[in-house]
Amino acid sequence: MHFSSRLLEQAVDEFGRLPGVGKKTALRLVLHLLKQSDGEVARFTGAINQLKEQIKYCKTCFNIADVDTCEICASPKRDKEIICVVEDTRDVMAIENTNQYQGVYHVLGGLISPMDGVGPADLKIEALIDRLKTGEVKEVILALSATMEGDTTIFYLYRKLKDFDVQISTIARGIAFGGELEYVDEVTLGRSIATRIPYERSVG
Amino acid sequence: MHFSSRLLEQAVDEFGRLPGVGKKTALRLVLHLLKQSDGEVARFTGAINQLKEQIKYCKTCFNIADVDTCEICASPKRDKEIICVVEDTRDVMAIENTNQYQGVYHVLGGLISPMDGVGPADLKIEALIDRLKTGEVKEVILALSATMEGDTTIFYLYRKLKDFDVQISTIARGIAFGGELEYVDEVTLGRSIATRIPYERSVG
Numbered sequence: 298m299h300f301s302s303r304l305l306e307q308a309v310d311e312f313g314r315l316p317g318v319g320k321k322t323a324l325r326l327v328l329h330l331l332k333q334s335d336g337e338v339a340r341f342t343g344a345i346n347q348l349k350e351q352i353k354y355c356k357t358c359f360n361i362a363d364v365d366t367c368e369i370c371a372s373p374k375r376d377k378e379i380i381c382v383v384e385d386t387r388d389v390m391a392i393e394n395t396n397q398y399q400g401v402y403h404v405l406g407g408l409i410s411p412m413d414g415v416g417p418a419d420l421k422i423e424a425l426i427d428r429l430k431t432g433e434v435k436e437v438i439l440a441l442s443a444t445m446e447g448d449t450t451i452f453y454l455y456r457k458l459k460d461f462d463v464q465i466s467t468i469a470r471g472i473a474f475g476g477e478l479e480y481v482d483e484v485t486l487g488r489s490i491a492t493r494i495p496y497e498r499s500v501g
Numbered sequence: 502m503h504f505s506s507r508l509l510e511q512a513v514d515e516f517g518r519l520p521g522v523g524k525k526t527a528l529r530l531v532l533h534l535l536k537q538s539d540g541e542v543a544r545f546t547g548a549i550n551q552l553k554e555q556i557k558y559c560k561t562c563f564n565i566a567d568v569d570t571c572e573i574c575a576s577p578k579r580d581k582e583i584i585c586v587v588e589d590t591r592d593v594m595a596i597e598n599t600n601q602y603q604g605v606y607h608v609l610g611g612l613i614s615p616m617d618g619v620g621p622a623d624l625k626i627e628a629l630i631d632r633l634k635t636g637e638v639k640e641v642i643l644a645l646s647a648t649m650e651g652d653t654t655i656f657y658l659y660r661k662l663k664d665f666d667v668q669i670s671t672i673a674r675g676i677a678f679g680g681e682l683e684y685v686d687e688v689t690l691g692r693s694i695a696t697r698i699p700y701e702r703s704v705g
Contacts, residue, residue: 302567317529
């Protein structure tokens, strides 16, 4: 791409660094911003700068928050005896949307991934262990992705946590609701048969 | 979506306003930025602010530029007798990439679109007419998209320009190179037969 302006090229380069944003998309987004009013562009960049400068992480669960202790950890209605361990804030949002969970969270901030240079020390694992040392916690749910990185992290956490007097569980894996058997991949289907549960339990 | 942080929500809202960026993508992009260093985020927002504050438009062709007269208009190598009229800077880039064009450009800044509230007065049409009044221009190529808006704009420009002593042409429409006949839409195929050209001309 040959740009008629160095300033334009710089802005497109910056947008193109975002995950999943190619050069053509970056150019489209930058030209869109350029058509907006000064105030709208200032609001766009201001929101990002403000987020970066002022963002806090809950000192208990490490979820993104505007204050030192997030809403969920501060709520007297949430069950502090159950901790759901997740990768990032998106997973908290997804689980909160189900309205099925009344415990609290622990946000690791990633998954163990040697390929990406992410080791256990890069995640909030020691802080999780500290939470268990209080003896208040009865159950830890490992709600991590069904990927290689997720499984590696679950395995690592299990070894770290198994000597505590807590129930360690993982979220159920199997066929999604509405999923048709013939389209399910072999691994999922095989595992969902191996980990079958009595009918009485499956209906809650 | 329930956000654990108002700052996060604001930044996601701003990203979600960009064309083609949904809420989930916006959240993914914002969380990516949040993981970058302070310097990298400052460079991202700085590039956009700088572009918006300092961008200039060539006073002759209205292409985006860092100076008052763009590289193309300033070049003694470019043929000032031919003006290629395009919608925006992306079209200039696309045509420059072909290395087939040695004339200059005129960037309209959009296409006539009553649906989007864009009328002729919103485009750089008067400035194009002023360029023709110098008598220096011999040909105007209308290189606009083969869409309803493109055709409307071509029709409007043709009426405005036809009384000047210039050749007005449009870029050829037809089957793209590598395109298989059976997959070409009816309108394109019909027109490409109606506007067929002698073989000797088709091979340049």
